[in-house]
Structure formats: structure tokens, C-alpha cells
Amino acid sequence: MWEYTEKVKELFLHPKNVGEIENPDAVGEVGSLVCGDALKLYLKIDRATGRITDAKFQTFGCASAIASSTALTELIKGKTLDEALKVTNQDLAEYLGGLPREKMHCSVMGREALEAAVANYRGEKPPEAEEGEIICQCYGVTDQKIRRVIQENNLHTVEDITNFTKAGGGCGSCIPDIENLLKNVWAEKTVEPPAAVKKKLTNIQKIALIQDILEREIRPLLQADGGDVELVDVEGNKVIVSLRGMCTGCLMADVTVKNIENRMKELVNEELVVEAA
Amino acid sequence: MKTVYLDNNATTRVADEVREAMSPYFSELYGNPSSMHTFGGQVHRNIEVAREKAAALINADPEEIIFTSCGTESDNTAIMSCLESAPHKKHILTTRVEHPAVLNFCKTMARRGYRVTFLPVDRSGSLNLEELKASITDDTAVVSIMYANNESGVIFPMDQISEIVKSRGAPLHTDAVQAAGKVPVDVRKVPVDMMSISGHKIHAPKGIGALYIRRGVRFIPYIIGGHQEKGRRAGTENVAAIVGFGVACELAKKHVNTATATVRQLRDRLEQGLLAACPDTRVNGDTHNRLPNTTNISFEYVEGEAILLRLNEYNICASSGSACTSGSLEPSHVLRSMGVPFTAIHGSVRFSLSAYNTDDDIEMVLRIMPGIITELRELSPYGREVKRSF
Incomplete structure (x- = not known):
């Protein structure tokens, strides 16, 4: 049994901002049925000010995925797009009073849906299609995404990378690749003696x-x-x-x-x- | 609110009769059965009574039974004994759908240099017996195949399996933890060499198991120490649990036919009711050769953990093969081996019943569950596609 906070439980049982927005100004969609969780985010944006006037979601997934979706929509409503993009996956987790480590990928998914929606609004290429090589075939996770999440969340173990991105959580055959990636990311960042x-x-x-x-x-x-x-x-x-x-x-x-x-x-x-x- | 417990393949409640039989061993009868004095020695006699009852459950002789701490210990002990008995043989034959107690033990042995064959199963969760036959070689030190699967409830044809394995001269162990007590198991009719059984799946407490070792089969102990269990399993006996286990075996044997029929009826009602009330659902596994207490149903477009936690609000207990309910994010290896699509694994729920379940329990689930599925599908971006894609 997962140790969910009261906030997660409450927002799972009584989610807020569920559903579609008619004629949305932006839609961001991440995840898939195969992955086991997916989030579709709808935004209404005031064109003059760039402010998010309404946000709704539809989520397929576990309790923490559903609660993270509510957290996301609550946090970004009323913000301008640039302000909203400052919301990190840690902010979502914090709003929920914390998530079990194994469930952090739900907060990452929330953050990605937001990026996808903003890209959609601005007519940019969705970040999902970002360049990169698929490392985890089971969940379709690219090396780019793993690198980014490692750095943003200061991750040091393969287990944590699975917790945050799901990579390696399926058949496990990509775990050696993830280990290499992890080594490379931190090798580039070894602390230099700050002589001065x-x-x-x-x-x-x-x-x-x-x-x-x-x-x-x-x-x-x-x-x-x-x-x-x-x-x-x-x-x-x-x-x-x-x-x-x-x-x-x-x-x-x-x-x-x-x-x-x-x-x-x-x-x-x-x-x-x-x-x- | 009353608890509706439908997770009996995970563990069961301790029967009142079992608890009462155990109680003196926590108070006045605390002697060590190995002691010379009567105070301790009298306890020994009661262990032997329990052994007779455990043996009777599977139609074995009491001398063929040793008590262990759990099903996992029995599984590990049996496989290790076969490996050590034939140190020149380096092949292990098992299946992809075993309980982790066998599966992970075999994987560990593979890292220590053994060649391990994990037999696949088909969509119904059944083995290909021709493939089994072809996979046994002169180098095979042990064949370990479960009697019934904990997740799908599928029962393997152990009579045919034991015939095939015997004809090839390899030792056969079966993990019968889910089968013993739920369906009639008879080691005279199904000539396996070793069989693991567990207490807490049949209304005894956790922390007690047994291993059947056919007379004449070479056995090398796993836990080394004192002379308990005739030198076959060291460690001071868990007397209370052994006595409780004996009573649980006796009850299981007495009720196996009648209880099975009642449980099967309830299970079928639950299964048919859910399939009728919820569209886009499927039963996973062979529905003919199946434990009478188990049903594994996939609810498409919803995620298993979400279902379980909604059920939890009504004190309804079940389990799921969804990735989100495993600590490792790994979806059920059993359902994956059966070729169940990922989408259906995520929404799989296992209900496993016991003789303690009632009509009211089933009624309650049938009343609550369809609403939960509808609600979660409405929340899901895929909910609306249900009608289109099917």
C-alpha cells in the first residue's frame, strides 16, 4: 500500500477541474494507454494578456496521477504562460504534500502536459517529439528526457530514474543503458576544486x-x-x-x-x- | 463499515478453531519439544498430530512432511536440495509464471552458472506439454512447476506433467501453495517428488509452511543446525503455528468439496455480474481449469490502482496486476507472459474468495464496482473512445 498524503487521497477521490474545455486555446497530451498513465490538459488563454483563464484535464492513471493533474490545473490557473512554465514537477509534488518516491513520475507527467499545451498554443513542435533516442522501449522514454529529469531532480540511481520517468520499469532490459547515461550525466558535472x-x-x-x-x-x-x-x-x-x-x-x-x-x-x-x- | 475481503490469494483470516488450538502454546504449553522433561516433551506429541493432519490434506505419510517457516522457504529448500543432490547437472526447468519464491530463486541460480529454462504459457495461461517434454534433458537437475497460479488461478495438469517429467527421469517439485486446500490434491495420484504448501493461504497464521518430500527421494537440508524435523530442517519448532497449521489442514480437508462448491458459486456470480454490468471487460486465463475462488478481470481504459483505492473507500479488498501497484512499476509478469495487452494489464483486478465470503459480499461489489468503473472512465481521456474502438 502506498503512503499517500491526505491531500493526494482527497484529490484522488474528489478531483477538481475534470473534463474538457469547449474550443480550448491549447491542448497538451502526454502518456498513452500502453504506458499505464496519460494526461490530456485543456487550457483557455486570454490572448491579450497571455493569461490562463481556465484549465481542465482528463487523466488515465493511478491515484497520484489523478491528484497530480488537479494540482497542475490549480497551480497554473490565473498565471501567464511564462509564469506557469516556472511551475516544476517538484512544485506539483509539494502541492500534494509530497508523493511516494516511486510515484514522482506522475508529477513529471503533469509538468510535461503543461509544456506540451504551451507548445501547442505557441505553434511550436511538441516537446514530446524532442530529438533523442528511445532508451526504454516499454514506456517509450528518450535519452533526452532521462538526462533532463536526472539534472532537474538531482537523481543518482537507476531506481530513482524509474521512479521519475518509468524508464526501466517494464522489462528492465534497458537498465544497463540507463546506468551508462547516469554515469555520463554526472561525469560531465564532477565538482572542480574551486581554487579561487x-x-x-x-x-x-x-x-x-x-x-x-x-x-x-x-x-x-x-x-x-x-x-x-x-x-x-x-x-x-x-x-x-x-x-x-x-x-x-x-x-x-x-x-x-x-x-x-x-x-x-x-x-x-x-x-x-x-x-x- | 464491514470489510469485504476478496484478497484470499494474498492471505486469509485465521480460522477461529485454529486460533483456539494455538492459544495454549502462547501461555502454559511453552516447553521446547526437544527437551527431555515431560513438560517439553508433551509438546512434541502435538507436533506429530499436526504432521499427520498436514499429510492427510495431500494424502501423504506423516514422515514425508517437514514443517518450514513459509511457502517461500519450502520452495527454496526443495529446489536447492535437488540441485545439491545432483551437483554435476546444471539445468533447471521452470515456467515464466511462477511465484517470485521460485522465479527469483531460479534467476539467482542462473547468475551462479545454472542454465534455466522458463517455459512460456499461451493466452489462456496454459503450458505446452510437448514443449515441456522436449525441454527436459539428461542435464536437468530439477523441474519446478506450480500447481495453480496465484494471479490467474489457472491450474496446471499436474497428473500429466508428473507423468512426463517422471518418464524423463528428472525430479519434480511443485509449488502447491495456492492449490492445497482449495482443490483436492493427492500425491498418490500426482506423483511429484516434492510439494510446497503454506499455512496462511488456508486460514492458518503467517509464518508456517510445509514441504512434502516423497519417501526415497534424496534430500539435503537447507537450514542447518540442530536435529529438529529428523535433521531435515533445523531450528526450534514454531509450535503454536505448527499446531494451528494442523488444524487448518484438517478443516480444509473436511470442507474442500463443499466449501469449493459454495465459493465457486459466489465467484461465478461475481464474475458474471461484473462482466454484464461493465462493458469492455475480459477474464484473464483459462476459465475451465481454474481455482474455484479466483477471478482475474481486466477493465479496459482504467488503471488498477485507481480501482483498488476507490474500492478501498468501501472497505472492499482486492488486488491488481497493474504496474502502479507493484513497487517496481513492473506490470504483472504472469499476465504479460499470457500475452495480455499492456492496456488490459493496467486495468486488471484479481478477486480471490474464501469460505468466509457471503452473498452479501458479492452483492456489495456488484453494487459498487460498475459505478467506480464508469466514474474512472469519465475521468480518463480514453473513456469516450470506448464505444468507437470496440
Whole structure:
């Protein structure tokens, strides 16, 4: 049983803005029957101001897909198209009080329907047809989409990519390709030692940098072996982390913490010590 | 609100008789059956009574039964024993529609160097017996084929299967977790070498199973330790659960024919009622060779999780093969193997009944369900296409 928030349950049982708009100014359609979820978004747009005056949807899918559709229409009504495009999939999830990780793809679908509708209104090519090679044949997910979602949501595991895009969730034969894609995306983004900043980091900059290194470099490595790490606190030059998953109780935990410390010393400053909480 | 429980292939309620029989073992009768003193020793006698009852359910001898912690342990133990008994043989033969307890175990063995054949099924969920015959080689260490499928309810012709497998000289294990207690199972008529059964599918508690090992079949234990179960399964006996399991087997055997007839009637009424009330629906799997308690119906253009959660509002419990109800987003491997189109898998709902279900339960579902399907189809962009495309 999924741990849905009360908000998700409420909006699944009593969805808002359901149906078609007659003579809509824009329609955005994403997903398909085969994929297991699909969303058709209808917009009424004031041509003079570019403001969305009405939004309705039809959704085929699970509880979180239906709730995400309500969230989307509620969030974009009254906004101009440019303002609406600033609504991210995280915003949709937040509106719902959070979604189970495995269901994040429902919020991504909402965001995509919006992009499709705006493209439709502006007479552009629908983003669905964006260039790219299909990686997941089962759900028809392209490498472009996977790359974008990895970056927008800071994803580090294949499991999460499946949660957010459904790629790899069908037969699973594309999982090695997704692994490669994941490696490539983050290899392009490895943290460079910010030589100039190294001398005078403010406390906030220091914490942000530590967090960044953990997210981009350390966590993917640990997650690959079923472990994980979280930043608990930074007190002066003492960085306190908490090991998770397979790292807890691992005989090599001390070595892991030492390695994290070495990398932190290298990238942030020589004085740092790392301790496990 | 009364709970309408139609998910008995997932688990069942513990029968009152079972719970009462178990109760003393949580209080005064706490002795260890292996102890020398009478206080513990008397418990041992009751384990043997339970063994007789479990054996009787499938017409085996009590000596041919060992108790395990669950169906999964029985499955793993049986397959592993066959592999270790013939270490030079490197081939495993099973089907694509097995329960994960067999399927994933075989996949793990494949990673350890075994060659595994997963036999396909046709649209009705049935095996091609010629293909089975052709797939057994001199290198086959074990054939493991389920008795009845948990999702579709399809029953495999175990008499013919065991004849074919025996004629090729390979050992045969069957996962009969869904069959035993729901249809008559007789190891004298169906000469399998090993058979796994489970307690919580037949109104015993969770955490108890049994493995039948035909007399004379080589057996190598899986759980190693003390001498319990005559050295065939170590670990202090789960006495209360074993005693409860015995009573559940006794009840199942006593009622298997009458209860089956009643359950079948209710199931058929539910199935026919839903097919009549909801357009664009289909039953998945062979409706002739099928467990009397199971129906698996696809409702096109709607998604299974949405159906289940709407039913949940009325305390109606069922399950679905939809991708959204699995933790992995993977739609049911059983329905996929049967060639059920993805669109129909997403909208599949399994109802599985037990002797505790009543006419009122079925009435309730027939009253609620068509409205839910209509509502969800109205919400769906495909709802309007229903009439056009079919």
C-alpha cells in the first residue's frame, strides 16, 4: 500500500477541474494507454494578456496521477504562460504534500502536459517529439528526457530514474543503458576544486559546497553499493554525517568516512574532519 | 463499515478453531519439544498430530512432511536440495509464471552458472506439454512447476506433467501453495517428488509452511543446525503455528468439496455480474481449469490502482496486476507472459474468495464496482473512445 498524503487521497477521490474545455486555446497530451498513465490538459488563454483563464484535464492513471493533474490545473490557473512554465514537477509534488518516491513520475507527467499545451498554443513542435533516442522501449522514454529529469531532480540511481520517468520499469532490459547515461550525466558535472573560492568561504558557502560534494560525488558511489550518506551538521571544521543503508554496520564504515574526509580536505579545506553521527 | 475481503490469494483470516488450538502454546504449553522433561516433551506429541493432519490434506505419510517457516522457504529448500543432490547437472526447468519464491530463486541460480529454462504459457495461461517434454534433458537437475497460479488461478495438469517429467527421469517439485486446500490434491495420484504448501493461504497464521518430500527421494537440508524435523530442517519448532497449521489442514480437508462448491458459486456470480454490468471487460486465463475462488478481470481504459483505492473507500479488498501497484512499476509478469495487452494489464483486478465470503459480499461489489468503473472512465481521456474502438 502506498503512503499517500491526505491531500493526494482527497484529490484522488474528489478531483477538481475534470473534463474538457469547449474550443480550448491549447491542448497538451502526454502518456498513452500502453504506458499505464496519460494526461490530456485543456487550457483557455486570454490572448491579450497571455493569461490562463481556465484549465481542465482528463487523466488515465493511478491515484497520484489523478491528484497530480488537479494540482497542475490549480497551480497554473490565473498565471501567464511564462509564469506557469516556472511551475516544476517538484512544485506539483509539494502541492500534494509530497508523493511516494516511486510515484514522482506522475508529477513529471503533469509538468510535461503543461509544456506540451504551451507548445501547442505557441505553434511550436511538441516537446514530446524532442530529438533523442528511445532508451526504454516499454514506456517509450528518450535519452533526452532521462538526462533532463536526472539534472532537474538531482537523481543518482537507476531506481530513482524509474521512479521519475518509468524508464526501466517494464522489462528492465534497458537498465544497463540507463546506468551508462547516469554515469555520463554526472561525469560531465564532477565538482572542480574551486581554487579561487577556496581561500575565503563563508560558512554558508562552505556548507553548500560540502553538501554539493556529497550529492554529486559521494552519494552516487555509496548508492551503487546499496549504501548512502546524509549530512547531519557542520560545526566549524567538523563535518558530521550519518551513514545509511548498507553502510550502517559495514565493517568498512571507518574507511568510508576517512575517504569522504580526504575528498572534503582536497576540495573544501585542509582543516576539515569528518565524523559519523 | 464491514470489510469485504476478496484478497484470499494474498492471505486469509485465521480460522477461529485454529486460533483456539494455538492459544495454549502462547501461555502454559511453552516447553521446547526437544527437551527431555515431560513438560517439553508433551509438546512434541502435538507436533506429530499436526504432521499427520498436514499429510492427510495431500494424502501423504506423516514422515514425508517437514514443517518450514513459509511457502517461500519450502520452495527454496526443495529446489536447492535437488540441485545439491545432483551437483554435476546444471539445468533447471521452470515456467515464466511462477511465484517470485521460485522465479527469483531460479534467476539467482542462473547468475551462479545454472542454465534455466522458463517455459512460456499461451493466452489462456496454459503450458505446452510437448514443449515441456522436449525441454527436459539428461542435464536437468530439477523441474519446478506450480500447481495453480496465484494471479490467474489457472491450474496446471499436474497428473500429466508428473507423468512426463517422471518418464524423463528428472525430479519434480511443485509449488502447491495456492492449490492445497482449495482443490483436492493427492500425491498418490500426482506423483511429484516434492510439494510446497503454506499455512496462511488456508486460514492458518503467517509464518508456517510445509514441504512434502516423497519417501526415497534424496534430500539435503537447507537450514542447518540442530536435529529438529529428523535433521531435515533445523531450528526450534514454531509450535503454536505448527499446531494451528494442523488444524487448518484438517478443516480444509473436511470442507474442500463443499466449501469449493459454495465459493465457486459466489465467484461465478461475481464474475458474471461484473462482466454484464461493465462493458469492455475480459477474464484473464483459462476459465475451465481454474481455482474455484479466483477471478482475474481486466477493465479496459482504467488503471488498477485507481480501482483498488476507490474500492478501498468501501472497505472492499482486492488486488491488481497493474504496474502502479507493484513497487517496481513492473506490470504483472504472469499476465504479460499470457500475452495480455499492456492496456488490459493496467486495468486488471484479481478477486480471490474464501469460505468466509457471503452473498452479501458479492452483492456489495456488484453494487459498487460498475459505478467506480464508469466514474474512472469519465475521468480518463480514453473513456469516450470506448464505444468507437470496440
